[in-house]
Amino acid sequence: MSQDKQKRTPLATLGEFGLIDHITKDFKNTNQETILGVGDDAAIMDYKDQIVVTTDLLTEGIHFDLVYTPLKHLGYKCVAVNVSDIYAMNATPKQITVSVALSSRFGVEDVEELYAGIKLACDYYNVDLVGGDTTSSLTGMTISVTAIGTAKADKIVKRSGAKKNNLICVTGDLGAAYLGLQILEREKAVYDKDINEQPQLSEYQYLLQRQLRPDARKDIIEELEKANIIPSSMMDISDGLSSELKHICKQSGVGCHIYMDKLPIKQDTMAAANEMNIDPVIAALNGGEDYELLFTVNIDEYDKVIAIEGVSVIGNIVEDVNQQYIITPQNQSIELKAQGWVAM
């Protein structure tokens, strides 16, 4: 927990345009689709293929708590969660715009930290920062990111294409980001009671990183391309596996059977769940913020898809839209419920 004793230069010393110049000076446009970036009424782009566009709004106290979220991580995360939606269309992100509203409690150094994280993510995901807005707010920080990506029309994957007998796949592991949040909230409560108490965080490094600095699955999209697999449906897991799978079922008009013992849950997640009296399966199903990919493929592609590191097959699509079940090792079918813990 930060003691918050850093020097803060008031934002007003630079003014709006000075601030924009200052924070964008290290950003370079590298994608050939970017014709003109920051500095005019609008950015200009030139695309040959179709484009996909997504946007997210993150507000302080709802989506992030600056007591335990370093601004650099927050900057990285707000880009990662947006490009995650672009990858979920089987597309490649190319540009982002970032708008930030800040109250007077933030200084130039804070904005620098935030944009250092944004720049790290832009470099990693190879996206150009082409626009945005910095403005005042009466209270707190709000960040709005819009991401633009591209793909050939016949490669774009929607939520609505899942078919009977398709395999249901997820990447990585589930539930860790949720457990990371619970750990942070627990240590914050301890700290709030006694500010001399040092938070006990070192053993939870994996969980905290999943919560504070998630990565989008750029690597999986590249592996799917190499393996010549186009999923029949796909989305990213931001609100929790249950909720997302129910979206795919609803939009595809199908049902699903997933198997409890196939859910990819890491040992770190199991241990922390155990310690905190949380059912790890519930964390995996409903925890949210994992930013893994959920997708369906034709059953013929089983061998190709399990050969990709980090992909688990967790079940299959069934015809009846009313059959949306998770099946226990004892062969009990439990109805999937979309009860995200994430605030509206």
Next chain:
Amino acid sequence: MSQDKQKRTPLATLGEFGLIDHITKDFKNTNQETILGVGDDAAIMDYKDQIVVTTDLLTEGIHFDLVYTPLKHLGYKCVAVNVSDIYAMNATPKQITVSVALSSRFGVEDVEELYAGIKLACDYYNVDLVGGDTTSSLTGMTISVTAIGTAKADKIVKRSGAKKNNLICVTGDLGAAYLGLQILEREKAVYDKDINEQPQLSEYQYLLQRQLRPDARKDIIEELEKANIIPSSMMDISDGLSSELKHICKQSGVGCHIYMDKLPIKQDTMAAANEMNIDPVIAALNGGEDYELLFTVNIDEYDKVIAIEGVSVIGNIVEDVNQQYIITPQNQSIELKAQGWVAM
């Protein structure tokens, strides 16, 4: 001033997805460039020509005051100010995304009002609402809009193309939105002292409309196209004529002479400025929020450009970037200063 006694249905009764469905059900996609709108990880678009993208973030208490801003007007305005940036590139807006963060003091009826205004603007400017986000905030309302438009590469107009001897043109009239804001603030102060005092607003209708429900100059872009004029530089006037003209000079590497007696100021603006002891020229130069277009054209196009209703020629571009002057009727040259009154 609203007495705020309306019924309010808590947002939580619909949930995030219910709310999105509810507010987007009346929106229809009409542009052929829109392949897929709301409801997937990202919207899908298909463009033949170059695209232009702009974004704005509006926060309660900084950009709007809900004491005197009807939510329907606010919804309309947040679309209008974004498409204004698209027109300022000499492009045609096609899609917008709208994200809204709301505290619990807002109800479903408020969101309906806001989106009724957004829909009016979408219909008027012929843009499709293709995405967005509705989320919670701890305090107040924040709105983020991203607009996407298109134009052929050789028709897009940047800020950087103004040349020596070009004519400087503005559309409509200036200063009215600023005066409208002053009137609203004055009446709010009266009302704050005595809530039985009825605000005196009827005689200021034009000024209030310019502040609360501005329109972007779609019509002028169409007229320029018909007249076969491509401006050498263009931007919209959101922060005030002085500030915007200085941007054009800086980015084009030129100076400017504008003439005080050529500034288009309406009689309503003059009268209110007089009443409030404000210099109308200062209001026109620095007031902001007029959302008129400022552009430069080749001197050969003088006859064509003055034939367009609503266009005034206010001066000319000069070679020396250090000569950025407004010239009085007494032939005095005063340096242009970019002192927007708009908060950062």
